[in-house]
Amino acid sequence: MNANMESILNALPRIRNEARSMQNIVLANLVAIGEVPAPYQHEEGRIRMMLERFSECGLQSCSTDATGNGLAILPGSEGTANILLFSNVDTLADEHAEPSLAFRKDEIVGPFIGDNSMALAAMASLPILLERLQISLKANIIVMGAVRMLGHGNLEGLSGFLNNSGMPVRYGLSLEGVQLGRLNYACLGKLLCEIVVRLPEDYNWVQFGATGAIISMNDIISRINKIPLPRRPHTTIVFGMIRGGVSYRNIARETMLSFEVRSESADLLNQVAQQIEDITEDVAANSGVTVKFDIFARRAPGGLDISHPFVKQMRAIHTALGLQSQLYPTTFALTSLIEKKIPSLVLGLTTGTRRDDLPEMEEAVAIDPMWTGLAQLVGVLLTIDGGFCDVA
């Protein structure tokens, strides 16, 4: 397709209409993929289903790589460059959970539908949309459902592909189910941490007033929370999960805290890590409990400059589609690409919520904004393919 940037922007409403006409195909892909459980390290079923859908819509080389990622290629007419579209396949679900999606008139509800079944369904639908639009790109599109990305996975699927595929990637697009309009061009540095407090084997269980591991953990949390964090460079600590004890009447022998430190500065991350380590050692020394502090994943901050043509053109696409770009650094996915100096963005495909009326793992995504989300995806692929995102 020979196009200038203006013609791409003008074509977006037509692309959106075509995407809307594919509603049932996109939603059927969402059901097919999203209803296969894919807990961390057990993603094979969902990968198989994805590859089946990739194969049915005419993608080539549908296969799994050594890491377990599901991969397929839409060959370009020239094939001199590769654009990587990817999304995480793994979820934080219990291994035995059977995800089931519920359709309402305007939205779909189900576990992990926004993170990230919607993105996987969009990838499986994209080749059909391009075919209907009679769009043939010069570059190859590599679509990938990446495994072991979340939590302890620490982006293993993406890193495995980038390190071992032998396919040089010119541009990367990380797809997220929500939120439509997000434009993550950089990522914060990040430490994924765990603290485990255990009672010693010689703990005096019968002593009246024995407090167990919870009180010590509480002490640690309070002191971490008092660590002064600067606004610039922006730095935060997110306490994500805490676990401990077996019932209300038994003294807890062990508690575990999972949390994340985020910062725009690598130096600050190191400083905060050192302060947390000092706190844990101090609590251990004063209370007699065993405290283990583990940083199981580190990601360096970085990314594109906001003035990079990739970011600018994406903002133009959003504007043409009536969206206000939400520019903010992300905490996920871009790190591995940035390390390889691959210009990359994170895009959202629809709007969604985690509401109080839904179970904790369930999310609701809106149907109608999906067509705008797919149009932006086609738009950015055309823009990359036309060379409009290259630095002069």
Add this chain to the structure above:
Amino acid sequence: MWLKQWLAKRPPAKRVTRPPVDVAAWLQTNTFHHSQFADLRALVAEKEKQHLTISLCIPTLNEEKTIGKEIAVFKSELMSRYHLVDEIAIIDSGSTDKTCEVARAFGADAYLAGAILPETGNRRGKGENLWKAIYQLKGDIIVYVDADIKNIHARFAYGLLAPLLLKPEVKYVKAFYDRPLTVSKGVRVSGGGRVTEILVRPLFSLFFPDLTAIIQPLSGEYAVRREVLESISFPIGYGVETAHLIDVYQCWGLKAFAQTDLDQRVHRNQSTQALGKMAFGILQAFMPRAQTLGLVGEMPEWSQILRQFQVRDNVYEQIESVFQEAERPSMLEIPAYRKKFRRKS
């Protein structure tokens, strides 16, 4: 009284004595697994070669939670990707929720059963919807699929259509599956089909032994040729599946049937009381057939009241439910149908 009157109106039935069927051989030739038909392109080619049209009908009553997903999946896989089905429609009994609105939003035709053939009146029951679908839908084959399937997949339709497309002698294809019941948390691996095992299978074993080859006679999913649908009567309630099997067997024998394993079907659980009502309805459809076929002798007037019990504050209470398993005549007896589909009287 109603049943006696209905029996009096029926033409005297002749019990067709058939040579014994080798059920084991029939199971070999007429029992399939849906995976045998996963090549939808081949099915579409066969359908086009035979110049057939196919309608997919979903009878509904307050199914807004599941209907959208079913329609989206069927539309995508059986109309957009592969043109196996020509129309998808719900026939609704008068839902008070948004069933029709949701169905239309996802691209199905939605019809109120009461608005179809209004001159015949409006009765409430799944069988009524199935019967009126024969008039409303245009397909040479109609595949009926229940609306409450949680793990919906296109196999629930193509697995039933395929034997009709590939075996000309087959006229009626039933589904069977594992039936885990959804309970409050998770899925129970066995169970389901309780009415089948404690009522229908014993009845068939006594009176229609060949029909015991049908693994799940009460399954709500089946595909049928129009020539069959238009020539059999329809109980409007729970007895419709049992009556179909007996009537089709009487006319065409076991060779007209096939059955397809659709693997797992996750559906709503039903209370024991609800199953009791289902069993009562089935008996109301079964007994007149057994009598008119001469399988049982003269019987007393049947009650229309099902009596069940519940305990409230340590007091036993009898619950009486009135069931009149009325029956619709064959469509060929309806003038408007004969006119629409150009059938001779």
